[in-house]
Amino acid sequence: MDWNERMIRKLTLKKYKDGTTGALFVLPYVLAFLVFITIPVLMGMLLSFTYFNLLDAPRFIGFTNFISIFTSDSIFMQQIVPNTITFAVVVGPVGYLLGFFLAWLLAQIPHRLRTILTLVIYSPSLTAGVAMAVMWRIIFSGDEAGYLNAILLSLNLIDSPIQWLANPDYLMTIMIVVTLWSSMGIGFLAMLAGVLNINPELFEAAYVDGMTSKLQEIFYITIPSMKPQMLFGAVMSLVATFNAGSIGVLLSGQNPTPQNAGQLIVTHIDDYGFIRFDMGYAAALSIILLLMVYLFSKVAYRLFGEKD
Amino acid sequence: MANYFGTRMNPKHFHISQWRFLIILIPVAIFMGLPIVYIFNHAFKPLVELFEWPPRFFVQNPTFDNFIDLFAVTSSTGIPMSRYLFNSLLITSLTVFASIVIGSLAGFALSKLEFRFKATLLWVNNIAIMFVGASVSIPRYLVIEQLGLIDSFWVHIIPGLAIPVGLFLIKQFIDQIPRDLIEASRVDGANNLQIYWYVILPLIKPAIATIAIVAFQSVWNNTEVSNLFINDESLKTFAFYMTTLTTTGNTVAGQGMAAAASLIMFIPNLVIFVILQKNVMNTMIHSGIK
Numbered sequence: 001m002d003w004n005e006r007m008i009r010k011l012t013l014k015k016y017k018d019g020t021t022g023a024l025f026v027l028p029y030v031l032a033f034l035v036f037i038t039i040p041v042l043m044g045m046l047l048s049f050t051y052f053n054l055l056d057a058p059r060f061i062g063f064t065n066f067i068s069i070f071t072s073d074s075i076f077m078q079q080i081v082p083n084t085i086t087f088a089v090v091v092g093p094v095g096y097l098l099g100f101f102l103a104w105l106l107a108q109i110p111h112r113l114r115t116i117l118t119l120v121i122y123s124p125s126l127t128a129g130v131a132m133a134v135m136w137r138i139i140f141s142g143d144e145a146g147y148l149n150a151i152l153l154s155l156n157l158i159d160s161p162i163q164w165l166a167n168p169d170y171l172m173t174i175m176i177v178v179t180l181w182s183s184m185g186i187g188f189l190a191m192l193a194g195v196l197n198i199n200p201e202l203f204e205a206a207y208v209d210g211m212t213s214k215l216q217e218i219f220y221i222t223i224p225s226m227k228p229q230m231l232f233g234a235v236m237s238l239v240a241t242f243n244a245g246s247i248g249v250l251l252s253g254q255n256p257t258p259q260n261a262g263q264l265i266v267t268h269i270d271d272y273g274f275i276r277f278d279m280g281y282a283a284a285l286s287i288i289l290l291l292m293v294y295l296f297s298k299v300a301y302r303l304f305g306e307k308d
Numbered sequence: 309m310a311n312y313f314g315t316r317m318n319p320k321h322f323h324i325s326q327w328r329f330l331i332i333l334i335p336v337a338i339f340m341g342l343p344i345v346y347i348f349n350h351a352f353k354p355l356v357e358l359f360e361w362p363p364r365f366f367v368q369n370p371t372f373d374n375f376i377d378l379f380a381v382t383s384s385t386g387i388p389m390s391r392y393l394f395n396s397l398l399i400t401s402l403t404v405f406a407s408i409v410i411g412s413l414a415g416f417a418l419s420k421l422e423f424r425f426k427a428t429l430l431w432v433n434n435i436a437i438m439f440v441g442a443s444v445s446i447p448r449y450l451v452i453e454q455l456g457l458i459d460s461f462w463v464h465i466i467p468g469l470a471i472p473v474g475l476f477l478i479k480q481f482i483d484q485i486p487r488d489l490i491e492a493s494r495v496d497g498a499n500n501l502q503i504y505w506y507v508i509l510p511l512i513k514p515a516i517a518t519i520a521i522v523a524f525q526s527v528w529n530n531t532e533v534s535n536l537f538i539n540d541e542s543l544k545t546f547a548f549y550m551t552t553l554t555t556t557g558n559t560v561a562g563q564g565m566a567a568a569a570s571l572i573m574f575i576p577n578l579v580i581f582v583i584l585q586k587n588v589m590n591t592m593i594h595s596g597i598k
Contacts, residue, residue: 019423021500026429029414032470035451037436043447102336105329107317119582120337123344126525126577127570135343135570138350138563147346150362181340186473186522186592193592196318203317228596235438235597236473242440266442273446274536286443297438305597 041290047283054277065284076285079260080268083172084292087264088241090176092296095183096237100230102184103192104222118192125185136178136251140164165252168261175251175262179244187236194229195222231304238296242266242289265289347574350567351375358564374568381565387541389549393572396546399464400527407469407523408516415478415515416508420490421500430479434597436472445536452537463537464545468527474519480594481515482508517587524580529573547573 048065050058069076102121106114139147142163149161164170198221206221223230248262249255255271257263263271265285273282319326350358352370379389417423418430441448448467457463485508493503509516534548550573553566581588 019421022417022421022423022426025413025417025421025500025504026423028410029470029475030429032410032466033433033436033472035455036448036467037439037470037472038432039451040444040447041439043450044444047447102333105333108319108329109326109333110319110322113322115585117333117337119585120341122581123578124340126581127344127529127574135347135350135567138566139343139346145359145363147363147365154362181343184340189588190592190595193589194596196589197593198317200317226596228598229592231597232595239438239440243442245442266440269443270445273449279446279450282446286446289440289443293438293440293443 044283044286044290047280048287049284050280052279052283054279058280061280065281066288068281069284069288075260075263076268080263080265083260083262084245084264086172087176087179087245088296091179091183091244092237092241095180095241096187096234098180099184099188099233099237100191103188103195104218106192107195118189121184122189124182125188127182136174137165137253140174140251142166166258168259171248171252171257171262175248178251179241179247183237183240183244185236185240187233187240190229190236191226191233194226194233198222198225227304231300234300234304235297238293238300242293246270265292344574347567347570350564351571353564353567355564374564378565378568378572387544389546391542392544392546392549395464395543396528399461399545400524403465403468403527404520404523406465407471407474408519410469411471411474411478411519412509412512412516413504414475415482415512416504418475418479419482420485420487420508433472433475437476439472445532449536458537459540459543461543464527464530464533464543467533468523468530471519471522471526474522477518477522477591477595478512478515480596481512481591484594485511514587514590517584518591521580521584521588525577528576 047058049060049062051061051064052058106118106121109117141147141149142161142165144150144153144161146161146164148164149158152158153161162170164174202221202225203217206217211217211220243266245264245266248257248264249267249270252258252262255267255275257267266289269282269285269289272278272285346365349365349367351374352372353367354369354371354373357364357368381389418426418433452458452463452467457466489507490503493507498506529547530545531548531551534544538544546569550566550569553562553569
């Protein structure tokens with residue numbers, strides 16, 4: 001750029017460097033963010049060191065909540081943690097890999113067909129949660145009018161209807177299927193956009209250089225070229241997985257779920273917070289949950305991040 | 309290259325070799341779409357078919373009875389269904405509008421303006437993308453209680469206004485607008501608000517569409533607020549009302565209405581996404597975290 005242009009840039013930058021408008025523009029967002037995200041998180045941290053039942057003032061009890069979570073909450077250690085890990089490990093990575101795989105497949109078909117199939121695959125996440133929990137409850141209904149029962153009965157695969165949602169043996173599997181079904185959300189769309197945006201010459205060049213298999217291509221070209229979208233997708237599926245925690249309660253219609261079979265940390269928190277009114281204990285559980293999410297996301301950043 | 313067998317992304321035309329992709333995609337799409345087809349059928353089934361055994365998947369004699377029942381029924385507390393629907397529509401439109409304004413202003417400032425704590429704010433927001441809202445429902449409850457928002461109409465709207473993912477996507481999108489464009493407008497005498505209105509807003513329509521969808525989905529489908537923060541039945545939402553249709557009382561008779569209600573819940577989601585999907589895909593190109 002020539003001297004003239006540089007001078008103009010310098011002058012204009014100086015004039016607007018005061019930054020009042022910038023600060024003013026972010027103010028509404030910052031206020032909403034502080035009040036409904038930052039303060040609750042900080043309060044959660046403080047509350048986790050107290051006993052608080054909503055009626056009396058919180059009483060400081062140090063690490064007691066954390067100690068009892070790990071030593072005397074037998075449900076937590078024996079059921080909630082294994083359930084949460086099973087659920088998170090299956091739904092998170094499987095949903096994520098499935099999202100990438102479907103995006104990769106979709107990128108290789110023509111535009112119109114792709115739009116339709118993408119819409120169908122994405123649509124369950126549009127209604128995630130409520131609307132679907134209602135429908136799934138009818139499908140898995142425990143009497144013989146439930147769809148799944150009716151199909152299995154008419155095929156003579158079972159003799160009497162199965163209480164799908166009240167039976168601890170099935171609840172977790174059903175939760176995982178339903179969550180996976182609705183997990184092709186915004187991260188999936190990001191990965192699709194990422195695949196579509198890769199420079200096609202890269203692929204051709206790679207084959208000229210002697211690349212021989214699709215698998216090599218995925219690992220050496222496709223994924224490295226869309227790392228940022230892969231990371232965004234990973235973070236999104238992580239958040240979605242932990243946010244989906246109440247699916248067991250939605251499906252079975254009770255908290256705690258039958259024999260705690262579908263109980264995850266999120267529903268355990270609600271159980272203590274809103275049913276037993278032990279807010280300090282519930283807050284300690286929330287902190288553990290937030291730490292878990294943070295640790296998992298660190299792993300994702302390790303895998304796909306460019307710096308850090 | 310005659311024997312080029314590498315990947316052809318975004319092909320222009322259908323070619324028979326694409327069967328390999330379709331053989332996986334079509335069954336997946338059927339599995340994903342089935343429950344939605346099922347709602348459509350269930351919602352239009354007359355009572356006889358709802359009770360039929362074995363149940364049929366497809367409707368034989370479609371009727372609007374379920375919708376008529378749904379609109380005629382009043383909840384046990386005497387609130388008509390239309391009231392819940394009205395609440396949901398009003399709450400959703402206000403929230404979507406407000407989050408667009410708040411998110412785009414903040415995105416513009418974070419991307420193109422200089423101010424104190426900008427770097428900190430960006431850093432905090434990037435961490436907050438992985439914030440799991442469900443984990444702090446209790447302190448959030450206490451904050452809302454302290455602010456006197458319990459049983460207030462605004463509790464549906466205000467707590468959902470800061471959407472870290474939405475801000476992230478808008479900011480990423482504005483990042484690709486050249487700085488020169490903004491400086492040129494400054495030289496022409498535009499102030500920041502004018503730049504926002506005349507330069508930025510028209511250019512970031514795709515990102516706005518995306519934040520609109522994100523905000524829409526989180527509000528329209530939300531039952532938590534009605535469940536936790538609202539005791540006054542007349543301020544609850546349609547999504548909440550829908551959950552009461554099958555959880556209380558006669559589930560089979562409620563099924564038809566629940567399906568009709570699910571359909572009413574689902575259709576706006578679908579329509580909005582179909583209209584805006586091109587914009588969303590456009591925004592997603594810039595969604596990467598670096």
